[in-house]
Amino acid sequence: MLTRKQHELLRFIQTRLDESGISPSFEEMKEALDLKSKSGVHRLISALEERGFIRRLPNRARALEVLRQPDDASLRATRPAMAANSNDQSAPATSHPAAQPANDVIEIPLHGRIAAGVPIEALEGQSTLPVPAALLGTGEHYALEVSGDSMIEAGILDGDFALVKRTSSARDGEIVVALVRGEEATLKYLRREAGMVRLDPANAAYEPQIYGPDEVEVQGKLAGLLRRYH
Amino acid sequence: MLTRKQHELLRFIQTRLDESGISPSFEEMKEALDLKSKSGVHRLISALEERGFIRRLPNRARALEVLRQPDDASLRATRPAMAANSNDQSAPATSHPAAQPANDVIEIPLHGRIAAGVPIEALEGQSTLPVPAALLGTGEHYALEVSGDSMIEAGILDGDFALVKRTSSARDGEIVVALVRGEEATLKYLRREAGMVRLDPANAAYEPQIYGPDEVEVQGKLAGLLRRYH
């Protein structure tokens, strides 16, 4: 899936993220790959993004996120080491060499219903929900039960479980959990325009809402969805 | 399923990916198979792709990904099931505190895409998908990747994973996997009227289809849904 250079760069980025938590700048990547110009890095980054290995915020410095690891044994072998690096060694949760089902499932907290007029922190969780790891990317996730039909045209129905990645940044067009004026958490499309933040429902019966940047806090972005039919 | 050469090539690719994480180029595969030309490799690659064993980005160098192993128990044991999930994500959240194994999880077989014009039995699957037991009821279940937008108004989008309970009976108004004339499996609302069976899409752009009772075989009914956002 990756060429040599792409692979090399991806590993460098991942290493830096593991060590310092900060993505390297183009300049640093240039040095690491022994190039004389940032342009080469730029193209490699673009290729990695195109192939779905990283994600980035355009025009933002050091705004890289690794989405997947290259599919190779050396990584699999080093994963325990990485775990020890990136996180506290006190988490022994990684010792499941062949515990097949367990490796594929992540237990995430269920924080209650969204669009209930209550900040979701208030509902910090009682229960948890097991979720296939494949539905999630990296990072911390939680689940919310969707209330209402304001996102129905995006295929998100009342009663669905939204799997949300905890983050305070999101890109235009992504579906986010937004806390409005510290009071109300809703699930909406995020769009920014003219210094304002617009929250777009996916239901022609509802109006987009426009707020000042200080009125809206992104609490996470939609990473997956679970639904039950009875 | 695979010819000797295809099998040999697939194993070579997998080996290289395991060792280096970088897919081999046509030139390298040519050498490995002891051929004198890349064209042979080209045809083998095409065959492997057509049969769903590998995935590739067209016109991209070294952009191969192995989706399935040949039906070979020794190999299969070493590959997590989700590797076969068309998209990325074979490397889930490498390590974070919230990632804990769970018990109430059921591993169900993933039978391929539905609405692909192929009876799903034909795709009897290598891969499996871990699913929270809470999403399913009793009985035997399997998963299908949804193809197309014919159920979009029911909140079922292209690329979603439908969790299906295997059953040959369903009630009016339920969403079922229906095999039409032994050929085509589709996901539709089931309705019976005047001795006929009607399969209703949930998309105004599509027409309901009406069949004789002998033409339609219910293979299961929708029990749950998984979706990933990228």
Added chain:
DNA sequence: TCTCCTAGTGAACATTCGGAGAACAAGCAA
């Protein structure tokens, strides 16, 4: 608000590498 600096963007050029595919032939099984 304005100005400056840095990091990121991307066009352009050259070189080498890698993939697509037509065309022809041989071996083999139904």
Added chain:
DNA sequence: TTGCTTGTTCTCCGAATGTTCACTAGGAGA
């Protein structure tokens, strides 16, 4: 025979890489 897999040669063109240079967006500070 017919159909399929395989082997081979050859050609064409696009991808990947390295490099230079100029430009732009954002953030920091005056």
